[in-house]
Amino acid sequence: MPHIRSDDVVASALRDSSEGMKDAENAAKHGVAVKTIRRWRRLYVRRGVTRGQEHVGAPCPRCDGAVLDTGAYAELFGWYLGDGHLARARRGVYTLSIVNDERYALLNVRIAQLMKLVKPASRPHTRQVPGAVVTTVGWKHWPCLLPQHGPGRKDQRVLSLEEWQEVIVGTHPADFLRGLFHSDGSRFTNWARRGERRHEYGRWMFTNNSSDIMTWCQEALDLIGVHWTMPRWNCLSVARRADVALLDEIIGPKR
Numbered sequence: 001m002p003h004i005r006s007d008d009v010v011a012s013a014l015r016d017s018s019e020g021m022k023d024a025e026n027a028a029k030h031g032v033a034v035k036t037i038r039r040w041r042r043l044y045v046r047r048g049v050t051r052g053q054e055h056v057g058a059p060c061p062r063c064d065g066a067v068l069d070t071g072a073y074a075e076l077f078g079w080y081l082g083d084g085h086l087a088r089a090r091r092g093v094y095t096l097s098i099v100n101d102e103r104y105a106l107l108n109v110r111i112a113q114l115m116k117l118v119k120p121a122s123r124p125h126t127r128q129v130p131g132a133v134v135t136t137v138g139w140k141h142w143p144c145l146l147p148q149h150g151p152g153r154k155d156q157r158v159l160s161l162e163e164w165q166e167v168i169v170g171t172h173p174a175d176f177l178r179g180l181f182h183s184d185g186s187r188f189t190n191w192a193r194r195g196e197r198r199h200e201y202g203r204w205m206f207t208n209n210s211s212d213i214m215t216w217c218q219e220a221l222d223l224i225g226v227h228w229t230m231p232r233w234n235c236l237s238v239a240r241r242a243d244v245a246l247l248d249e250i251i252g253p254k255r
Contacts, residue, residue, distance in 0.1 A: 005032065010040055017041055018127040045125045046089050046138055058119055060141035062164075072117035073145065074172035077165070078179020079111060081213050086142055086149040094142040094149075100183070102133050106255050107182055111135045114179075118145070155209035161216065173220040174250045180217050181251045184208050190239075204238040204247050224250070 013030045017023070017037065027034045061068035084098040098111050112124040115137045124137040143149050148159050161169065169176045181187075185206040191198055208214050217236060221228050226243045228236050238247055 013037055014040060014045060044123060046095060058121060058139060060144050062144040063141060069117045070168045071172045071175045072114050074168050074175040075179040076114040076118050078176045079183050080146055082180055082183025086146060089138060092140050093138045094140065095136050095138045096142050097134050097136045099132050099134050102131055104254050108133045108135060154213065159210060159212035169220060170223065173223040177220050178251050181206055182254065201241065202244045204244060206236040207234055209234050
């Protein structure tokens with residue numbers, strides 16, 4: 001049965017809702033009932049349902065044997081380990097949220113793209129918070145794909161990779177590192193003076209308080225042949241010129 005309201009109307013209403021417009025005002029603007037605005041938000045934002053498929057759940061790669069884009073998964077998994085979390089919503093649905101600096105518009109678009117690739121036909125939702133953009137999508141099967149989910153902070157729990165995750169990260173270490181470094185990494189220029197000359201050189205840093213996540217980052221760097229050092233227990237540095245150039249190519253700029 002076709003929808004009465006167009007997708008453009010629904011998208012506009014959800015956008016206004018995410019920007020703080022009151023439900024009554026939103027309903028009047030779009031010519032619908034207040035309860036319709038709330039239903040759209042419940043279905044398409046909190047549950048991540050694709051419009052037109054309200055009663056059809058996306059098949060799970062782990063439970064149903066659905067095809068998984070492993071490269072996209074490796075990158076999204078890196079983002080999740082850094083700046084992501086899962087929250088249980090109603091009816092067994094989990095919401096995956098990834099928070100990223102609002103300055104990096106292209107990266108925020110990329111996060112939504114990765115979510116769509118891992119959960120096909122989904123419609124990730126974004127909302128503004130002070131200084132950041134939160135990208136979310138709901139799915140009952142996020143815990144199947146992100147078994148590191150659990151109570152408390154990641155750095156306060158023992159984390160382990162499942163065998164199938166080890167295969168994916170080992171096959172796509174560059175994608176995994178891209179997610180990790182764009183979430184918890186930084187690229188900057190150091191300088192040193194040699195006599196009268198000022199010498200500048202690039203450096204990548206990755207900071208994470210979880211020893212398990214740090215180990216996975218180290219192992220992925222080893223797989224692509226990048227030398228790293230640990231100036232602090234929770235901070236990894238890549239400073240050799242050739243290694244920095246390789247990471248520049250793999251990870252890309254923050255923008």
